[in-house]
Structures are given as structure tokens and as C-alpha cells.
Amino acid sequence: xxxxxxxxxxxxxxxxxxxxxxxxxxxxxxxxxxxxxxxxxxxxxxxxxxxxxxxxxxxxxxxxxxxxxxxxxxxxxxxxxxxxxxxxxxxxxxxxxxxxxxxxxxxxxxxxxxxxxxxxxxxxxxxxxxxxxxxxxxxxxxxxxxxxxxxxxxxxxxxxxxxxxxxxxxxxxxxxxxxxxxxxxxxxxxxxxxxxxxxxxxxxxxxxxxxxxxxxxxxxxxxxxxxxxxxxxxxxxxxxxxxxxxxxxxxxxxxxxxxxxxxxxxxxxxxxxxxxxxxxxxxxxxxxx
Amino acid sequence: xxxxxxxxxxxxxxxxxxxxxxxxxxxxxxxxxxxxxxxxxxxxxxxxxxxxxxxxxxxxxxxxxxxxxxxxxxxxxxxxxxxxxxxxxxxxxxxxxxxxxxxxxxxxxxxxxxxxxxxxxxxxxxxxxxxxxxxxxxxxxxxxxxxxxxxxxxxxxxxxxxxxxxxxxxxxxxxxxxxxxxxxxxxxxxxxxxxxxxxxxxxxxxxxxxxxxxxxxxxxxxxxxxxxxxxxxxxxxxxxxxxxxxxxxxxxxxxxxxxxxxxxxxxxxxxxxxxxxxxxxxxxxxxxxxxxxxxxxxxxxxxxxxxxxxxxxxxxxxxxxxxxxxxxxxxxxxxxxxxxxxxxxxxxxxxxxxxxxx
Amino acid sequence: xxxxxxxxxxxxxxxxxxxxxxxxxxxxxxxxxxxxxxxxxxxxxxxxxxxxxxxxxxxxxxxxxxxxxxxxxxxxxxxxxxxxxxxxxxxxxxxxxxxxxxxxxxxxxxxxxxxxxxxxxxxxxxxxxxxxxxxxxxxxxxxxxxxxxxxxxxxxxxxxxxxxxxxxxxxxxxxxxxxxxxxxxxxxxxxxxxxxxxxxxxxxxxxxxxxxxxxxxxxxxxxxxxxxxxxxxxxxxxxxxxxxxxxxxxxxxxx
Numbered sequence: 083x084x085x086x087x088x089x090x091x092x093x094x095x096x097x098x099x100x101x102x103x104x105x106x107x108x109x110x111x112x113x114x115x116x117x118x119x120x121x122x123x124x125x126x127x128x129x130x131x132x133x134x135x136x137x138x139x140x141x142x143x144x145x146x147x148x149x150x151x152x153x154x155x156x157x158x159x160x161x162x163x164x165x166x167x168x169x170x171x172x173x174x175x176x177x178x179x180x181x182x183x184x185x186x187x188x189x190x191x192x193x194x195x196x197x198x199x200x201x202x203x204x205x206x207x208x209x210x211x212x213x214x215x216x217x218x219x220x221x222x223x224x225x226x227x228x229x230x231x232x233x234x235x236x237x238x239x240x241x242x243x244x245x246x247x248x249x250x251x252x253x254x255x256x257x258x259x260x261x262x263x264x265x266x267x268x269x270x271x272x273x274x275x276x277x278x279x280x281x282x283x284x285x286x287x288x289x290x291x292x293x294x295x296x297x298x299x300x301x302x303x304x305x306x307x308x309x310x311x312x313x314x315x316x317x318x319x320x321x322x323x324x325x326x327x328x329x330x331x332x333x334x335x336x337x338x339x340x341x342x343x344x345x346x347x348x349x350x351x352x353x354x355x356x357x358x359x360x361x362x363x364x365x366x367x368x369x370x371x
Numbered sequence: 372x373x374x375x376x377x378x379x380x381x382x383x384x385x386x387x388x389x390x391x392x393x394x395x396x397x398x399x400x401x402x403x404x405x406x407x408x409x410x411x412x413x414x415x416x417x418x419x420x421x422x423x424x425x426x427x428x429x430x431x432x433x434x435x436x437x438x439x440x441x442x443x444x445x446x447x448x449x450x451x452x453x454x455x456x457x458x459x460x461x462x463x464x465x466x467x468x469x470x471x472x473x474x475x476x477x478x479x480x481x482x483x484x485x486x487x488x489x490x491x492x493x494x495x496x497x498x499x500x501x502x503x504x505x506x507x508x509x510x511x512x513x514x515x516x517x518x519x520x521x522x523x524x525x526x527x528x529x530x531x532x533x534x535x536x537x538x539x540x541x542x543x544x545x546x547x548x549x550x551x552x553x554x555x556x557x558x559x560x561x562x563x564x565x566x567x568x569x570x571x572x573x574x575x576x577x578x579x580x581x582x583x584x585x586x587x588x589x590x591x592x593x594x595x596x597x598x599x600x601x602x603x604x605x606x607x608x609x610x611x612x613x614x615x616x617x618x619x620x621x622x623x624x625x626x627x628x629x630x631x632x633x634x635x636x637x638x639x640x641x642x643x644x645x646x647x648x649x650x651x652x653x654x655x656x657x658x659x660x661x662x663x664x665x666x667x668x669x670x671x672x673x674x675x676x677x678x679x680x681x682x683x684x685x686x687x688x689x690x691x692x693x694x695x696x697x698x699x700x701x702x703x704x705x706x707x708x709x710x711x712x713x714x715x716x717x718x719x720x721x722x723x724x725x726x727x728x729x
Numbered sequence: 730x731x732x733x734x735x736x737x738x739x740x741x742x743x744x745x746x747x748x749x750x751x752x753x754x755x756x757x758x759x760x761x762x763x764x765x766x767x768x769x770x771x772x773x774x775x776x777x778x779x780x781x782x783x784x785x786x787x788x789x790x791x792x793x794x795x796x797x798x799x800x801x802x803x804x805x806x807x808x809x810x811x812x813x814x815x816x817x818x819x820x821x822x823x824x825x826x827x828x829x830x831x832x833x834x835x836x837x838x839x840x841x842x843x844x845x846x847x848x849x850x851x852x853x854x855x856x857x858x859x860x861x862x863x864x865x866x867x868x869x870x871x872x873x874x875x876x877x878x879x880x881x882x883x884x885x886x887x888x889x890x891x892x893x894x895x896x897x898x899x900x901x902x903x904x905x906x907x908x909x910x911x912x913x914x915x916x917x918x919x920x921x922x923x924x925x926x927x928x929x930x931x932x933x934x935x936x937x938x939x940x941x942x943x944x945x946x947x948x949x950x951x952x953x954x955x956x957x958x959x960x961x962x963x964x965x966x967x968x969x970x971x972x973x974x975x976x977x978x979x980x981x982x983x984x
Binding site: 116164167168171173174175177178179181182183184185186188189190191192193197296303306307310314344345348349351352355356359 | 435439441487493494495497498499501502503505506509626629633672673674676677678679680681682683684687688691
């Protein structure tokens with residue numbers, strides 16, 4: 083029974099990793115840029131939700147929507163100011179700039195909201211669902227449910243909408259996309275807006291579990307590992323990787339000595355890189371000369 | 372402007388391209404040797420730290436700038452070098468031997484890390500190094516017999532033939548001497564087939580292979596060399612810190628090292644020195660500026676990394692060639708005055724063409 | 730000195746569902762210039778990639794070079810055996826100078842190792858001088874003196890193609906694989922290509938396998954031609970015979 087309980091919390095933690103990883107993969111698929119600051123975007127989303135809900139007194143639903151909208155705009159702003167000049171630069175430079183961005187966001191959040199952990203007033207707090215001996219918190223259900231909904235929406239978006247297809251084109255050959263009349267720069271802005279919005283949702287979902295503070299974004303590093311385990315560039319992979327790491331972490335905490343739980347994400351990552359570097363759902367292949 | 376006519380093949384391989392260079396670098400060396408007579412103990416300590424960062428930077432530059440492999444966890448090699456060196460000193464080994472052994476051990480670890488690197492590219496490798504750094508941190512915390520775990524261990528004073536090299540002046544010269552040695556070794560590597568093989572791997576793996584370059588061996592070697600230099604810096608850092616604890620070797624330090632390499636100017640050893648000066652002296656500048664800023668900003672704990680991040684962003688957008696690049700541009704400006712053209716240094720944009728196939 | 734230098738037997742390769750190369754067999758004699766022609770998608774570059782071991786031969790195919798079976802050797806060992814190649818879309822070391830690129834071509838002749846290089850021993854210095862001598866010979870052969878110290882990124886396309894060839898020559902190969910040497914070149918440069926191909930073959934003494942589209946260049950420069958279409962060999966013979974071969978004409982012009 084304890085095992086099943088752990089599995090559930092592992093799944094919900096894994097969903098959060100997966101959501102953040104989705105944000106990474108979204109940006110990567112569309113722009114082939116790696117956004118190391120994804121975790122910190124999540125942190126900002128959580129803080130904004132805190133401001134809207136706790137400080138401004140909005141109801142939970144409205145606060146969440148406002149946070150999503152605010153983050154989306156912030157995503158566009160960041161893309162314009164920081165990432166747009168980086169179009170055409172080597173991937174290493176882009177990685178470094180997002181690392182820098184992460185630092186700036188963290189310092190900014192610390193300056194504006196302070197460093198004590200906060201919690202967001204939520205209607206889901208404390209409620210539990212009982213299935214026999216199992217008790218599942220409302221938060222966990224919300225995480226798993228919310229993640230599933232989001233995944234479905236994204237799937238539909240990329241498969242069926244014009245914008246989604248344009249994004250795929252822009253990610254595969256920028257110059258050709260330009261020539262086809264796709265407004266590549268606008269597409270990038272939209273991608274960043276979407277990714278930031280997803281990060282906001284992830285932040286609000288995670289807040290009850292880890293509380294909101296500037297260091298919250300470090301979860302992003304594990305999410306990164308999740309994206310790689312799943313195969314960087316694949317949505318399914320991001321989710322799968324996240325779930326895998328979430329579950330293994332919980333199990334490691336139970337069965338293995340201390341210290342392994344923290345590092346299990348990285349050990350899985352290294353194992354995957356040894357055994358199958360392309361990840362679970364591979365999207366990389368050899369360059370054709 | 373200096374037009375260089377080469378009259379022999381040997382001239383092409385020399386470290387100094389012409390006598391003018393020899394003169395200026397000689398002057399610089401003289402200046403650096405005379406600094407202890409002009410400056411107090413505190414700044415000598417800071418400069419020694421700059422030299423130590425520069426040695427680590429040489430290691431990181433070889434890996435990132437010359438072989439094109441990103442490492443987000445280089446602080447781990449500093450840690451390995453520092454702890455190994457301290458361990459050997461405690462066993463009673465003399466200073467040079469302990470430093471040498473620590474360097475070799477770190478290089479071996481680097482080679483091992485480099486082995487799987489062959490199968491990874493770009494971002495995957497970066498994350499793998501990050502994962503490696505986290506694991507090393509855990510090892511340090513749990514291997515108490517050697518590292519003292521959370522409590523840490525004290526580092527003995529550096530003694531050579533009975534003389535205490537721990538005094539500010541002596542330590543300054545020790546670090547300087549080792550930096551000069553490392554610069555020489557690195558320059559030698561870069562002007563020889565090994566260095567060329569590394570840049571070949573960076574620029575085009577496929578044609579490097581067609582030229583007979585063993586990819587796995589080159590990458591592993593590059594990691595080993597990089598780790599070795601950084602391990603040496605770690606050994607010196609141990610003396611600088613005086614006391615080793617896991618908190619000294621964090622992700623932030625790894626990012627600082629990368630910052631040094633990027634801000635200094637990727638792809639040149641000059642860049643390493645510029646970068647080391649920058650990150651060595653930046654904390655002082657921030658400390659001074661702290662009091663000038665409004666308290667809300669000035670006293671947040673995240674200020675230093677925040678400023679690092681901001682500087683990183685500004686450099687990457689506005690001066691991607693780094694401080695050394697800016698220095699070259701300034702020199703070019705005066706050399707060609709008034710005919711300097713900005714487009715001489717214009718970067719070529721490479722529009723994205725994905726290498727992912729579904 | 731005649732005799733078979735390279736023997737390719739039953740080469741097969743498919744990508745996903747597409748059979749790129751189908752039962753291709755041929756022999757290349759020592760000292761000849763052997764061309765491979767065919768419409769786009771015929772599998773010509775794939776054959777070159779198989780020869781230089783960038784792809785693995787499927788099934789029971791074999792590659793025998795100078796009497797030695799090289800079907801399973803590693804890609805970096807190909808150069809060691811004396812086979813050098815150029816690429817269809819030049820794969821040069823973009824951030825280095827022309828001279829550095831050529832020096833990398835000498836890598837297989839390196840006799841020193843990392844430790845002695847770190848100390849830059851006299852042996853290393855001597856090796857560097859020797860490498861530069863050979864590089865200069867190649868620069869002379871291909872008239873690249875003006876570009877010696879220029880970074881590749883700033884060079885025009887025609888010069889880049891020459892640098893690719895020069896780099897391959899620095900290996901002092903016994904077999905040189907050229908992938909579309911005249912593509913992207915203007916008529917003058919293409920005329921020059923005929924000359925330096927001949928120089929490489931005669932003065933340098935390298936056997937050449939050349940994938941080409943330019944029929945004039947082929948008829949002027951090659952000894953034998955192999956025509957391919959849809960991954961299979963259509964015909965093999967001297968240039969004149971191939972050009973008038975009915976199957977070849979049909980493959981190029983369609984039915």
C-alpha cells in the first residue's frame with residue numbers, strides 16, 4: 083500500500099517535471115534553442131499567481147488565468163529582448179544566455195518578493211480522496227488531471243492548426259520558412275508565450291508541494307534531465323521522462339540509502355546517455371553529407 | 372600596422388610572431404613580477420585567485436573553445452583536484468608531488484567522463500556534465516573518511532623545502548609560476564597536431580574522421596587535459612581557501628567558470644586571462660556597489676549571481692567575441708585610424724537547419 | 730603499374746524503406762580516373778560514403794582495398810589506409826585558416842604523441858616543419874598561395890572546393906574520392922578542374938574515383954565511367970561508350 087501511495091506521489095511529481103520538460107521541448111522543437119531558464123519561468127509564474135491570488139485577493143481561477151496571461155506576455159517580452167538577437171548564433175551562446183537569464187530572474191524575484199517560502203491560497207488545499215486504504219490529495223489529482231488536459235491540447239494544436247504546422251516548419255529550416263512567408267519571428271514570440279504559460283501552470287500546480295520561493299526553479303534541472311531521458315525534441319518523451327524520474331525518485335527514497343533519492347534523476351540520465359543517447363523517443367539522427 | 376614576412380617554416384610555429392610581441396609580453400611579465408612591491412596583501416590574494424581561475428580557465432577553454440564541448444559542471448574537477456591534493460598533503464607527500472598526483476587523478480577522471488562523451492552532442496553533453504557535477508558533490512558529502520563530509524577539512528600550509536609558500540607574496544609567485552607553465556603547455560598543445568585535431572572535432576566531426584582523427588580518443592583526451600588543468604587549479608584553490616567544504620564547489624562556481632570563458636572571449640588563451648581578471652575582480656566591484664544601490668536591490672542574496680547573469684546576457688548580445696575581442700577591435704581601430712570599418716568583425720549568421728530527423 | 734586497387738562487391742544499403750544502393754559491384758585499377766555518373770538519387774554519393782565507411786555495407790557486400798578487406802574498419806582508419814575524400818557540400822573547418830586545414834590533412838602521418846607535443850620537443854618542431862613542406866607542395870599544385878592564411882569562413886565557394894581537395898591531398902592518399910568536384914564552379918573553374926585532376930592523377934600519382942555530373946569534364950578527365958540509376962549499375966566502360974549507351978541515355982532523358 084505504501085508502494086502505491088509512493089507511486090501516486092511519484093506520478094504527480096513526475097507530471098510536474100513533465101510539464102516543465104514540455105516547456106523546454108516546445109521551445110526546442112520550434113526554435114532549436116535550449117531554454118535553461120524554464121524552471122525559473124515556472125517560479126515566476128508561481129509568484130505572479132501568489133500576487134494575484136493572495137495579495138490582490140482574486141479568486142483562484144481568475145488569479146491563475148491572470149498569471150498565465152502575465153507570463154505569456156513576459157515570455158514574448160523576454161523573447162524580443164534577450165532571444166531575438168540570438169537568432170543565427172551558435173547553440174552554446176543561446177544556452178549561456180538562458181542560464182544568465184535564469185540568474186537574473188531569480189535575483190529579480192528575490193528582490194521583489196523576498197526569499198521566504200510562500201504558499202498560494204488554493205481551494206484544493208488539504209482535501210483528500212479516499213480509495214480504500216489509498217488517500218490521494220486533491221493537489222496530486224489536479225496535477226495529473228491538469229497535465230493530461232494540457233498534453234491533449236498541445237497535441238491537437240500541433241497536429242491540426244496552421245500555426246502548429248508553421249512552427250514545425252520554422253524549426254526545421256528557418257531560411258526556407260522565411261521564404262515560404264512564415265513570419266518566423268512572430269512564430270518564435272508565440273512559442274515563447276506558450277512555453278511561459280505552460281510554465282505558469284506548472285508553477286501553480288507545484289506550489290502546494292514545494293512552496294513558492296526563488297529557488298523553486300532548480301526543479302527545472304531535473305526536468306531537463308527528464309526531457310533528455312525522453313528524447314529531446316519529443317513531447318511524448320518529455321512526459322515519459324518526467325514520469326519515469328518522478329516515480330524512480332520516490333522508489334529510491336524508499337529502497338535505497340540516503341543521497342540516492344536526490345541523485346536518482348541524474349543517475350537515470352547518465353544511464354540513458356550511456357545506453358541510448360537519443361533517449362526513449364529518438365528524434366536525432368546522423369547528419370547526411 | 373605590422374606586415375609580417377615569414378622566411379622559414381620554423382617561424383610559422385613560433386610562440387611569438389615577431390619581436391614586437393616579445394617586447395610587449397616581456398614588459399607585461401616585468402610588470403606582473405613587480406606588482407607585489409606596489410600592492411598590499413589583500414590584493415595579492417585577489418590576484419593569486421585570478422591566476423588560479425586562469426589556470427582553471429585554460430582547462431575549460433581547451434574543452435569549450437577549442438573542442439566545442441560544453442561543460443556545465445567544471446567545478447567538480449576543481450573539487451576533485453582540491454580534495455585529492457589535500458588528501459595527499461595529509462599523507463605527508465611534498466607539495467609538488469601532491470599537486471602533480473592530484474592533477475593526474477583529475478585528468479584520469481576527466482578521461483573517464485570523456486569516454487561516453489563521444490556519443491553525445493551539444494546539449495546532451497552539457498547536461499551530462501551537470502549530472503556528473505551533482506554526483507561528485509554527493510560523493511564528497513558521503514565519503515567522509517577522505518573529504519570530511521559536510522564538516523569539511525582544513526588544508527595544510529604549502530611548504531616547499533621548509534619555506535612557507537602560504538604567505539601572500541610567496542603564494543602569488545607560486546600561482547604566477549604555475550600559470551605561466553600552464554600557458555606554455557597549452558600553447559604547445561594548440562600549435563601541435565593534438566590542438567588541431569581538437570579544433571577539427573569542433574568544426575566538423577565527419578570530416579575530422581575522414582582525415583583519420585579518432586573522435587572518441589580526441590574527445591576523451593580533451594576532457595582529460597581540461598580536467599588536468601582544472602585539477603591543478605583546484606589544488607592551488609585548496610590553499611587559497613584554507614578550508615574545504617562541499618559548499619565551495621557549487622553549480623554557481625561552474626557557471627562562473629563558463630562566464631569567465633565567455634566574457635573573456637571564446638577561442639583564445641588571451642580570453643582566459645581577460646576573463647579571469649574579470650571574474651576575480653568583479654565580486655570586489657559588486658561589494659563596493661552594494662552600498663550605493665537602494666537596500667531592496669543592494670542586499671538581496673541573489674545579487675551576485677543576478678549581476679553575473681546580466682553581464683553574461685549583455686556580453687553575448689553585444690560583444691560575443693568577449694573582452695579579448697573588444698581589445699582586438701580597439702587595437703584594430705587605432706592601427707587603421709581613420710579607416711576602421713565595423714564590418715571587419717561582423718559575425719556570420721547561421722540560420723537554423725535542423726539536424727533532427729523524425 | 731596496373732592492378733586492382735579497390736574492389737567493391739555486392740554493395741547494398743537501404744535507408745528506411747528506400748533501397749539507395751542495390752548490388753553495386755565494380756573494380757578500380759591502380760592509377761586510373763574512375764567516374765561515377767547518374768541522375769540525382771542514383772546512389773552515387775552513397776557509394777562514396779560506403780567506400781569511406783561512413784555507412785556500413787549491408788548483407789554480404791565486401792570492400793577490398795589494396796588486397797585488404799576493409800568492409801568493417803572504423804571510419805577514422807580509412808584515412809590511415811591511404812583513402813582520402815572530399816564532400817559534396819564542403820565540410821571544411823570553418824574557423825581555421827586554409828593552412829591549418831591542410832595541416833589537419835597531415836594528421837595520419839603524425840609520429841608524435843600528446844606528451845611530447847605539450848613540451849614541444851625538437852621532434853615535434855621538426856615534424857611541424859615537415860608537415861608545412863608538404864602543405865606548401867599542395868598549395869603550389871592548386872595555386873592557393875593567396876589564401877594560405879585566410880579563414881575559411883571568408884572564402885568564395887570555388888576556393889573552398891579547392892581547399893577541400895588540397896586537404897585531402899595532404900594525406901598523400903593512394904586513392905582520392907571526389908564528390909562532385911565541379912558542382913557550383915563557374916566554367917573557368919571547371920576547366921581548371923580538368924587540369925588539376927589530371928595533375929593529381931599523373932604528378933601526384935593518386936588513383937581517383939569521381940562522382941560527377943559534368944559530362945565534358947568526365948569525358949576529358951576519366952579513364953572509365955560507371956553509370957548508375959536507382960541505386961544499381963547501368964553500364965561500365967570508357968567515356969565515349971557510356972555516353973552513347975542507350976540505357977544511360979534513357980535514364981538521363983527519361984522515356
